[in-house]
Amino acid sequence: MRPPQVLREGTKKTVFVNFMDLCKTMHRQPEHVMMFLLAEMGTSGSLDGQQRLVIKGRFAPKNFEAILRRYINEYVICNGCKSPDTILSKENRLFFLRCEQCGSSRSVAPIKAGFVAQVGRRKAGT
Ligand SMILES: [Zn+2]
Structure with a gap:
């Protein structure tokens, strides 16, 4: 994966330029990745x-890298065979990660809710 x-x-904002590219590389919804990033930060x-x-606050590329690595471990990589060829699906408010390679499936942790309200779930993507 390419580095962020x-x-x-200015002095108060950080812009993650290739955010969409990285979401595409990981095959994940930008809204989901964004929620995780913002909650972690x-x-x-x-x-x-x-x-x-565009994120409020000053962050270094290595901050983004560390968080993306955690995201990938939790929401992209299969625990069984370490393949990134997985699908994240939502069932009954829970997220499941299903592996296209070995067929195994596991539930993943929901993103901390505290910061989601600020982002505005319904506004995402508009
Ligand atoms: Zn697998």
């Missing part, structure tokens, strides 16, 4: 007109 490309915007943010993720 991060810019500083304890901040708020949104996508701008160029589909870049």
Whole structure:
């Protein structure tokens, strides 16, 4: 996976330039990745007109890398065969990770709810 490309915007914001690209590489919904990132960073943010993720606060590329690595371990990689070829599906408010390679399936931890409200679940993607 390519490293996150991060810019500083002014003194109070950080722009994650290739956020969408990385979501595509991981085959995950940007809304889900965004929720995780923001919850882990304890901040708020949104996508701008160029589909870049603009985050409140100052963060270094290595912060993003560490969080994305955690995301991949939790929500992308199969525990059984370590394949990233998996599908994340939602059933009865729970997320399940199903592996396309070995067929195994496991439930994954829900993203901490505290920060989701700030992001506005319904507004995501608009
Ligand atoms: Zn597997």
